[in-house]
Amino acid sequence: MSSLILIIEDERLLSKQLQKALSQEGYFVITSYGGVEGLQIAKRENPDLVILDLKLPDRDGLQVLKDLSGFERMPPTIMMTAHGSVEVAVSAIRDGAYDFIEKPFPLDKLKVMVRNALRISELNNSLNAVARRAQEKYGVDSIMGKSESIKEIMDLFKKLTETDPKTILIRGESGTGKGLAAKVLHFNGLRKQGPFIELNCAAIPETLLESELFGHEAGAFTDAKKLNKGILEQADGGTVFLDEIGDMSLSLQAKLVKAVEERSFRRVGGNRDITVDICVMAATNHDLKSLVKNGGFREDLYHRLNVINFEMPSLRERKEDIPLITDYFISYFNLDLNKNINIIPSEVRKTFLHYDWPGNVRELRSTIERAVLLSEDGLLNPKYVKIEEGDSLKVQDGDDKMVIDIPHDDASLYKIERKVITKALDLHNWNQTRTAEMLGITREVLRYRMKKWGLLS
Structure with missing residues (x-):
């Protein structure tokens, strides 16, 4: 399908020349001789590209450009002028113009400019479509539940997506949806048009993890044949999600502190600082506080990550x-x-x-x-x-009893005790006092056994 190009130019001869030249390239071209009419045509026809003269009889070209920028989808716009200056060019680019060309110009130069603008626009449209699909897939309703714990999480998410937090720590057991939570926050937040890049810190050897994070310069190590941007650099304007950060080595944690704190780092083998605008989300199923106390996680990194934190239930x-x-x-x-x-x-x-x-x-x-x-x-x-x-083990409840099926080859007291305690808690909606009374033990003993089996948060 041919791209639609709108030319807004009051010089009729030049307008017709451009229309003929671009039509021969396979584009469908319409023209307008004034700014007001041009905007009306743009609203009605939704062109793929606009070629706009700076000086128009009824309206300043820069004002027309600003009006185009207010459209739901601003078409890429090439500004033309016979009075070129650096100030005008900078102003046009700042207001959203794709490029700026000074009259008189070779038609071949304009053709190349048009081709590049349409190619970039098509790429942006594809990226926007991908972003829209991701936003649909990871909408706030993708975290399902009506329990109080989920309601609390969703209330927090509403606040976070309306602001721009720079660091978020997500805690929770394996399989609770920490990665999903990170995607929901990104694709419904202020950075949803930016990239979302995920890295599992436990899945990559330490020797490669540093290069994955920070990138490397050509020749930084034996196999570094060319420059490689790390995920911190690739995610500029968006979000980096560091999963299983509790498994990262202490030496690499030390290098990550500066990147998290200052949004600045150096590639491996590099000698200049690179600054990025990113949100850093990290997730772990470890108790980072305990790791800090035991020397397994850096305290400074923990505090930098722990600005906003929550636990997936x-x-x-x-x-x-x-x-x-x-x-x-x-x-x-x-x-x-x-x-x-x-x-x-x-x-x-x-x-x-x-x-x-x-x-x-x-x-x-x-x-x-x-x-x-x-x-x-x-x-x-x-x-x-x-x-x-x-x-191997199943607990069923009757009207007034619990029935435990125990296979002869797996009569493990370990499993029996855990299942009985869990079932008793379920029967009493996890009320510890009533559960302890049912089991004939004190509340302190129940809490000890719950902690033993990982049932006590």
Whole structure:
């Protein structure tokens, strides 16, 4: 499809010459001899490119440019003038012009300028489309739940997306959705048009991690054949998400402190500081405070990251959200796997509610994916619902009792105790006093055992 070009030029001879030359290049060209008419045409036709004269009989070209910049989608604009000056050019570029050309000019020069402007515009449109899809995928409603803990998280997210925090620390167990939270904050925040670059600090060897973060100059080390920009530089104007930052080595933490504090760093092998405008989000499933006390994490980096911090709640802490999340994943995998599962047996829902989900939402997702894939006839077949701990031990509740099924080959007191305590807490909505009374122990003993099994935050 040919690009539409609007020429706003009061010199009719020049206007016709440009129209003919650009039409021969395969463009569809329309012309206007005044600024007011040109703006009306631009609103109606939504051109892909505007070629605009600086001096017009009814309106100053710079004012027309400002009006174009107020459009929902400003077309790339090339300014023409017979009275070129550095000041005018700077003013035009500042107001959003793509480029500036001084009359008289060779037609070939304008053709190259038009071609480049359209190519960059097409690229920007593609990037904007990608950004829009990401914003749809990671909307605020992508974090599902009606529990109080999720409501608190969403209230915080509303505040964060309306401002521009420079550092955010996200805590939580594996599988709770820390990465999803980071994407939601980015793609709904003030930096949503900028890049979002993620790096798992635990997945890359330390020898490569520094280069990935800061980049390197050509010749910085044996295999550094050419200059490479690190993710801090690539994310300029956007967000860097450092996942599993608690696994980063102390030596690399020391180098990261300056980048987080001053938004300034040097490439490996470089001798000049590079300054960037980025938001740094970091996530961890470790207790960074404890790591700081034990010398496993730098205190200065911890305080720089800990400006805004929150914890993604575990699934066992918000079991009332499990039915909603379950229904979502079944709908998602029905579409993704071309299935039609619409019947979920009550025993499956009951099992989901009673299970602790140590792998959190990630484990629930994979469990449902497998079951949907293998089930038939619209029924989520219980035999395909494989839960790691449930394969060997299951706690069921009756009207006035708990029934524990214990296989002969796996009668582990370790598992029995944990399941009984968890089930008793569930029955009493995690009220520790009432749970302790039911189990015939003191509240202090219950808290000790909850801490032992990782049930106490």
